[in-house]
Amino acid sequence: MITEIIKIDPDNIDDSSLDRAAEYLKRGELVAFPTETVYGLGGDAFDPGASKAIYAAKGRPSDNPLIIHIAEVSDIYDIGVDIPGEAELLAKAFWPGPMTLIVKKNQRVPYETTGGLDTVAIRLPSHPVARALIKKSGKFIAAPSANTSGRPSPTKASHVKEDLDGRIPCIIDGGAVDIGLESTIIDLTEDIPTILRPGAISLSDVIAVTKKAQMDPGLKKEDETVRPKAPGMRYRHYAPKGQLTIVCGDKDSVIEKIRQCCKEDRDAQKSVAVIASSETADRYEGILVFDIGAFEREEDIAHNLYDTLRQLDERGIESIYSESFDTPHVGTAIMNRLIKAAGHRVINA
Ligand code: TXA
Ligand code: MG
Numbered sequence: 354m355i356t357e358i359i360k361i362d363p364d365n366i367d368d369s370s371l372d373r374a375a376e377y378l379k380r381g382e383l384v385a386f387p388t389e390t391v392y393g394l395g396g397d398a399f400d401p402g403a404s405k406a407i408y409a410a411k412g413r414p415s416d417n418p419l420i421i422h423i424a425e426v427s428d429i430y431d432i433g434v435d436i437p438g439e440a441e442l443l444a445k446a447f448w449p450g451p452m453t454l455i456v457k458k459n460q461r462v463p464y465e466t467t468g469g470l471d472t473v474a475i476r477l478p479s480h481p482v483a484r485a486l487i488k489k490s491g492k493f494i495a496a497p498s499a500n501t502s503g504r505p506s507p508t509k510a511s512h513v514k515e516d517l518d519g520r521i522p523c524i525i526d527g528g529a530v531d532i533g534l535e536s537t538i539i540d541l542t543e544d545i546p547t548i549l550r551p552g553a554i555s556l557s558d559v560i561a562v563t564k565k566a567q568m569d570p571g572l573k574k575e576d577e578t579v580r581p582k583a584p585g586m587r588y589r590h591y592a593p594k595g596q597l598t599i600v601c602g603d604k605d606s607v608i609e610k611i612r613q614c615c616k617e618d619r620d621a622q623k624s625v626a627v628i629a630s631s632e633t634a635d636r637y638e639g640i641l642v643f644d645i646g647a648f649e650r651e652e653d654i655a656h657n658l659y660d661t662l663r664q665l666d667e668r669g670i671e672s673i674y675s676e677s678f679d680t681p682h683v684g685t686a687i688m689n690r691l692i693k694a695a696g697h698r699v700i701n702a
Contacts, residue, residue: 354513359529378494379502384522397495413497418467437456454539500517504516529654546563549569549586551685623672626673
């Protein structure tokens with residue numbers, strides 16, 4: 354299959370290009386498109402065939418449910434049932450934006466889209482191209498991140514092409530995304546709103562709206578007896594090909610420890626690289642450093658994370674050390690993804 358790339362400027366959306374992309378969705382075919390978080394791989398959410406095609410293109414296990422993207426808040430009533438009051442409050446506070454809500458599904462939503470679950474994930478994205486595409490298609494759009502299963506989520510159209518060229522009919526190139534990490538998923542089917550995947554909207558942001566909320570206890574690695582509730586959070590994910598190790602501790606000890614580890618690996622003939630903040634990037638003389646952004650600008654670190662992991666793969670680096678980035682607001686989400694990418698290999702300096 355030849356993959357058509359359609360360029361659309363988010364600041365000046367060309368209607369005929371949008372039409373062209375929407376036609377694929379109307380025919381039950383797939384289109385990768387930008388959202389403010391990461392690129393998504395979209396298909397008609399009520400068409401089981403489209404959902405199956407999404408799983409096939411990504412090589413994704415079919416028990417890992419998809420998120421349904423909508424264009425208006427009121428659309429949730431066409432997808433979910435027994436929708437609790439918190440949904441409206443959260444929607445008012447954070448939609449359009451990087452938040453996904455889990456509610457009970459209605460009969461129109463096929464099990465192919467929810468991975469067999471009776472609940473459904475819904476998100477109203479803020480990206481102008483995403484919203485325009487959903488509206489134009491006249492459908493609700495099921496869309497996981499547009500990467501091959503197990504690779505970092507795509508933050509540029511070129512990442513999507515790397516993974517899915519020849520496997521899907523169309524990619525909309527709307528430039529680099531804004532946030533760079535997937536949406537915060539909030540489960541509203543439990544007694545208390547529960548974050549199943551941390552994102553740009555933090556636990557305290559949610560608590561400010563709903564009064565109470567919690568992190569999914571299954572996200573804590575220390576307790577092996579509880580599994581993450583979101584199926585996708587159970588899989589090994591976002592892993593670079595090289596061995597990634599995260600080093601924690603006070604700044605100077607971390608730098609010292611990483612330099613020492615790099616020396617040992619090089620002595621063992623391995624290629625090495627470091628992921629560092631802009632503030633510390635120049636303290637690793639003679640070592641290949643990926644400056645991920647300033648600690649003081651945590652949104653830059655989130656934005657650059659997946660692209661950095663992809664670059665490390667491209668370079669075929671065998672041993673990678675990363676500083677840790679427990680920044681005040683997005684730090685929980687950044688570290689959640691980074692620790693998964695490292696397969697939980699974290700050492701203390
Ligand atoms: O930012 C995002 O959310 C991006 C963009 C494209 O919108 N999408 C995204 O989708 O990250 P995906 O498929 O890569 O991740 C969806 C996550 C998975 O971890 C999945 O297990 C979880 O949402 N999920 C979906 N439906 C669920 C449900 N009913 N119950 C629990 N978890 C669910
Ligand atoms: Mg994904």
